[in-house]
Amino acid sequence: MSTVAISPDPLRDSIEPVIAQPAIIRSAQDVSRIVNAGAAKGSNARVVIAIALGGVFLDAYDLTSLAYGIKDIAKQFALSPVQVGFVSSAIAFGAILGALFGGYLTDSIGRYRVFMADMLFFVVAAIAAGLAPNAWVLGAARFLMGFGVGLDLPVAMAFLAEFSRVAGKGNKAASVAAWCPAWYAATSTCYLLILGLYAILPAQQLGWLWRLTLAFGAVPAIAIILVRSRYISESPVWAANQGDLDGAARILKRTYGIDAIVERTAAPTVRPRRASWRNYGVLFNATYRKRTILAAVIGSASSFGYNAIIFGLPVIITSFFAQGPLTTIVASLALNLLFAFVGGLIGVRTAPTVGAWKMTVLGHALQFASLIGLALIGRPSGSALVVAAILLLGGYLFGQGFGPGSHSMTFASLSYPTWLRGIGVGFNQTLVRTASTISLFLFPVLAGALGTKVFWVIAVAPLTSLLVLLAIRWEPSGYDIDGEDYLQGESVERGTIRAEG
Structure with a gap:
């Protein structure tokens, strides 16, 4: 052929x-x-990409599934704000360790083996969380679930990058950016499930809502296990x-x-690139140092702000806007679908043309303006201010969708060649999940102490990322990072190549 x-x-x-x-x-x-x-045409490459995005979908669902039920959990287990923070951040803490080891394993034993193994964490952890008799078991199950998330993201990003073309429509940047609408689709699915369960459960059984939502995470995990063994291959x-x-x-x-x-050659020009823990040091050599710093700042700032907003969304709507449970669920769903998901689609569409750098700058600028507006409004006292505050929340999520939400992974995945990609994404996710852990732990505490003034604190995150973006203007979209690596040859491993200007 x-x-x-x-x-x-x-x-x-x-x-x-x-x-x-x-x-x-x-x-x-x-x-x-x-x-x-x-x-x-007609190949399985797109199926592999879809399966990788299925893993991302599950990551997002599991991270979101606790958001609505945290108030019921706190009430059922009589938790203090600090204990709520520990339960909330357990999944992110697990993801820190999972990403650290997952990045190395992805480069060491291959994408396929790690991808085929990590879904077991989701199945076991989801069922254990749904049946948790106390907060300790729930926290342990969420930690295990987070470890699976940490394992999955480096390998999922590797598949998205390594089964896509480098330029044109549907290029590597667009494929990697597709993780963002997949993420928001999962978030919206979570809220749709909560809405459906809220509608059918008797009022006296609504305490089961959070348990059913957490346990349902095992269903897509089992489906992915059954499907991907047929279609997915090693990179x-x-x-x-x-x-x-x-x-x-x-x-x-x-x-x-x-x-x-x-066709065999007498002497291969480049020897095989084996994974090593020393490769974490390569991330900071002359070639990759600026890219590593940029990706780390974008990812950490994005994660800190987004986790505070998305996890706190039900709390914000309920407490700040004095709305009931049904309105809270519907508003959270609408904000995710109309703003975050649509923004994510725009991020995918513009990745090959506008590029990741410009869209991330625009997204962070919109987020910063939205958070300042929310901080100035404070607790809305009239219907007009309530609408304005909701639109500002939507503006933040929209900016997240087309900007750092889409492209934090673009910078983390496409700044490194294949042999270094797993460790690069794993290191990035270790920092990102650290920011998530801090955010998920601090938000309930800060929101309780500061009220709506917490938005001033959150606004520091997009501002910091904006300043670093203006200092380091690296555009990964359309750039053949493996071609760069092959041209440099083995000097990359020795850390002797010259960094870009």
Whole structure:
């Protein structure tokens, strides 16, 4: 069959496919070029991307599922604000450790093995959380669930990046950015489930609402386990980077619909790239230091602010706007669908054209303005101010959707080549989940002490990220990061290449 081959060239928006018979593979660089050109029509590459996004969906559902029920949990288990903070942040704390080990394992044993294993954490943890007899068991189950989230995100981002073309519609940046609407779709699904359960449960049984919501997380996890074993494969670029060109050729045939022939060379130009704990140090060499700092700041600032807002959304609507449970659920759902989800779709659409840097700057600017507006309004006293405050909340979520929500992962995933990507995303997520843990722990405490003045504190996060973005203008969309790595050769590992200006 006809296949895609690519001529070597510069690193940005440079991959132009031509028809060849057949594709010849002599090195990992050849495999990367084939992948960068895009899969053949009718291949399974898009299915792999969809399954990876399914993992992201589950991550978001599990992180969101406790948000509405936390007040009932606090009441049922007689928790203090500090204890509520510990229960709320347990999942993020688990994700810190999961990301640290998950990033290394993703690069060490491969994307496929980690991806096939981590769903078990979600199944066990979701059922245990739903049946928790006390806050200690609930916190432990949420910690285990968080560990699964930490494992899943580095491998999911690797799949999204390594099964997509480098330029044009649906490029790597757009595929990675798709994690954002998938995330918000999961958040909205969570609220839809809560709404449905609220409608059918008798009033005296509403205490079961949070248990059913948490336990339901096992259902999509089981579905993903059943589906992905049929369609998902190892990343061909990762296999090639490990020196397994024959395995990469088989994956290209199965997943990309591309026939490839391995042609051996007497002396490979680049030796296989093995995972090592020392690679965490490579993140801060001359080439990657600025990118690592930028991705870390964007991700941490985005996570700190978003987790405070999205976790506190039911509390904000109920307490600040004096609304009942049904209005709270409907308003939270509407804000997620109309603002966050739509913003996420815009982020995906504009990734190949406008780029990640500009959209992140615009998103953070809108978030900062929205939080300042909420802080100035305080507790709304009239219907006009209530509407204004809700619209400002929507503005924050909209800016999150098309800006840092979409592209925090774009910067974290596409700033590093394949052999370093798992560790890069894992390190980034370790910092991001640390920010989440702090945010989830502090928000109930700060909201109780400061009321609506807490928005002044949250506003520091997007402002900090804006300043760093203006200082480091790195655009990952359309950039062939693996091509850069192959050009630099083994000097990348020694940390001797010159950083970009």
